[in-house]
Amino acid sequence: MNRGWNRIVPYLMILPNYLIFAVFVLAPVLWIVYLGFTDYTILQPSEWIGGRNYERLFKDTLFHKAIINTIWYWIGTIVPAILLGLVLAALLTMKIRLLAAFRAFIYLPGVLSSVAVAMTWLWLLDPLRGPINGALEAVGIEGRNWLQNPDTSLPSVIVIGIWTGLGYAMIVLLAGIQGISESLYEAASLDGASGPQRFRYITVPLLKPILLFLFITATIRSFQVFDLVYILTGGGPANSSTTIVTQIVGASFQEYRMGYASSMAVFLLGITLIVTMLQYWLGSRNTTTE
Amino acid sequence: MRKKAWALTIAPIAALSLALAGCGGGANEDNGAAAGQGSGASSGEQVTLKFWYPTAEQIAIDAVNAQIDKFESLHPDIKVELTTIPFSEYFQKLSVAYSGGLQPDVHGLGFGQLISTVGQGKYLDLQPYIDKDSWEGKDDFFPDILKAGQWQGGQYGLLLPEIRPLAWRKDFFEEAGLDPESPPKTVDELFELANKLKVVENGKTVRAGIDIATSNGEQPYLSLLLLLGEDFYDDEGNPTFDSDTSIKLVERMVQLYKDGAIIPYNSQQVGGSTFTQSQAAMAFVSTAGAAALKQSAGADKIGWALPPEGAAGNRTSLVLGTFLTAAKNTKHPEEAWEFLKFWFEKDNVFEFATKTGFIPPLQSLKDEYVKLSPENEISFEALNHAQGYRASELWGINVKYLRLALEEAYNGVKPAADALKDNAKLARDEIAGLK
Numbered sequence: 001m002n003r004g005w006n007r008i009v010p011y012l013m014i015l016p017n018y019l020i021f022a023v024f025v026l027a028p029v030l031w032i033v034y035l036g037f038t039d040y041t042i043l044q045p046s047e048w049i050g051g052r053n054y055e056r057l058f059k060d061t062l063f064h065k066a067i068i069n070t071i072w073y074w075i076g077t078i079v080p081a082i083l084l085g086l087v088l089a090a091l092l093t094m095k096i097r098l099l100a101a102f103r104a105f106i107y108l109p110g111v112l113s114s115v116a117v118a119m120t121w122l123w124l125l126d127p128l129r130g131p132i133n134g135a136l137e138a139v140g141i142e143g144r145n146w147l148q149n150p151d152t153s154l155p156s157v158i159v160i161g162i163w164t165g166l167g168y169a170m171i172v173l174l175a176g177i178q179g180i181s182e183s184l185y186e187a188a189s190l191d192g193a194s195g196p197q198r199f200r201y202i203t204v205p206l207l208k209p210i211l212l213f214l215f216i217t218a219t220i221r222s223f224q225v226f227d228l229v230y231i232l233t234g235g236g237p238a239n240s241s242t243t244i245v246t247q248i249v250g251a252s253f254q255e256y257r258m259g260y261a262s263s264m265a266v267f268l269l270g271i272t273l274i275v276t277m278l279q280y281w282l283g284s285r286n287t288t289t290e
Numbered sequence: 291m292r293k294k295a296w297a298l299t300i301a302p303i304a305a306l307s308l309a310l311a312g313c314g315g316g317a318n319e320d321n322g323a324a325a326g327q328g329s330g331a332s333s334g335e336q337v338t339l340k341f342w343y344p345t346a347e348q349i350a351i352d353a354v355n356a357q358i359d360k361f362e363s364l365h366p367d368i369k370v371e372l373t374t375i376p377f378s379e380y381f382q383k384l385s386v387a388y389s390g391g392l393q394p395d396v397h398g399l400g401f402g403q404l405i406s407t408v409g410q411g412k413y414l415d416l417q418p419y420i421d422k423d424s425w426e427g428k429d430d431f432f433p434d435i436l437k438a439g440q441w442q443g444g445q446y447g448l449l450l451p452e453i454r455p456l457a458w459r460k461d462f463f464e465e466a467g468l469d470p471e472s473p474p475k476t477v478d479e480l481f482e483l484a485n486k487l488k489v490v491e492n493g494k495t496v497r498a499g500i501d502i503a504t505s506n507g508e509q510p511y512l513s514l515l516l517l518l519g520e521d522f523y524d525d526e527g528n529p530t531f532d533s534d535t536s537i538k539l540v541e542r543m544v545q546l547y548k549d550g551a552i553i554p555y556n557s558q559q560v561g562g563s564t565f566t567q568s569q570a571a572m573a574f575v576s577t578a579g580a581a582a583l584k585q586s587a588g589a590d591k592i593g594w595a596l597p598p599e600g601a602a603g604n605r606t607s608l609v610l611g612t613f614l615t616a617a618k619n620t621k622h623p624e625e626a627w628e629f630l631k632f633w634f635e636k637d638n639v640f641e642f643a644t645k646t647g648f649i650p651p652l653q654s655l656k657d658e659y660v661k662l663s664p665e666n667e668i669s670f671e672a673l674n675h676a677q678g679y680r681a682s683e684l685w686g687i688n689v690k691y692l693r694l695a696l697e698e699a700y701n702g703v704k705p706a707a708d709a710l711k712d713n714a715k716l717a718r719d720e721i722a723g724l725k
Binding site: 041042043044052056061062122126127128142143145147148149150233234236237238239240250253254255256 | 381382385386388389406407410412493494496504505506553554555556558559561569686687690693694697698700701703716720723
């Protein structure tokens, strides 16, 4: 009796969490997958239409543009944010004055409301009255309408994305660096390794698991980018900064085509899964071969 | 043992899923909307009407509450339960409520929201109630404003209108050496003055000649297109924004942009338009923003006029606003109609409109309304020749591609003609795919 009960108890312990996951995450996801095969418009019951939504998705040039923009945003924010985060984390392990203040200021953008961040940048980038154009013009560089120009709208959003993501990368990498044993650095110093050499041959290799974690979480977040884009540019001008989630929101709550929006959401889920698994496989493979 | 563990885990989940599936649906499809079907109040029982209104502004919330208090004092057997929701989230929440069968009895709706969803049969047809009561408000309503809430012979909403006549900055006119009391009288003159009124410093436009949003800019475009006697889609919802008239109009607007007479901005940005920020000399401005404009710029600096004449003499103003309507499946259709009727009685709609910036849509209120402020005369006159969006479930698709065409044209991605034609074709293809 005891043995049987002891086997059941662990499952009972995780059951509440599993039920919550099943009801509030798994069931809605399965429902969305189903809706992707219907013409649901939220005000009317859904009707099964098979793969028509996915056929439209493959022909939808606006959605293709959104995919390309999302990929640019992903690459454009992850790589600089992690690289700069790594450099900053390494610098912030040094014993300098006001260390805690520097850490807090760098991390702060990541914990602020993204709406507040976007509103602030709207003011900063105002073409007529914004301080950024003012500062540029003071040094003889012509200011631009950064957010309303198709050439600069997405790069502007990417820069702001790096700014908000930098702190998170820095904090996670800092925790990783602080977990590396000092004796390794001491041994390397004794062998005559310089600072950059210690960074390259000790810090970076030992941070690989954390870098993998950061890549995966930052990838998932960057694929879901919406609030910054929505407030800063609305996805324009001329869809130059539209992203997958912007298209999902447009299809669902502006055009009321929930079925089509669901198919877009399933597509997003699919590519996020593929990219994440690819990263995990590559990252795990590199770790095990060492 | 392993199988038992699986069974113990899967069984509750399966049971829960079945229970949840059984709870789904629930929207009552019975049509209880025929006029004359009574409900609780007619038998003396207390009736509670759920009322949703799209606003986050305290002035509007207070005005709505004042209306409700007055209604409840006159109808002790009807209680109104108000929920206010910011406009940006409003329709999402309302449509979720409808899909779950939890919709309010009476609610507000944005112009585009009503005309694009009226065909889905969710709103109460008020016509039978109007006919049964021989409602005098029907004849007092401005015909174009009453028509805005009609679809296939039924009346599905009553509009609290806000209209877009022409506003101009008299001080900017003076600075440019123009007569401050003389706004443009024709569309051609409007374009001509826009170039004269722009202010360019160090190659940068610091004041636009005219306020035209270059992102999400369909409304100023439509304000101009209506003057030329056309619309951007027809009664069947097919796009018409690739017509020759529309192409020529957009080419002129793009030229204004290239000449620096327009400052590019997104109409949905929080900071407001270039005109409200004193960065433009003319605009098709909503009368709902008149009070704030007068406060920021000074009442004596702003002039109001009917839109300039188009080629065929049209002076049609774009009218938008908020509809009040009732849910088709409301359990209290009679009480819902009583509430709507009360709202649009002369004294009540006048008081509400003047507090919130809407225009009272009743012709008999003209004298009283004009006394409040000189520009009100223009607003009232504009209601005589006003047009909003046509009722069509394809409105959203047309707006999407029109916006894209305008943005592509302004930003030089494509020439105006190509942008409009290509996007009209995309809209037609998408519409064909839906059918």
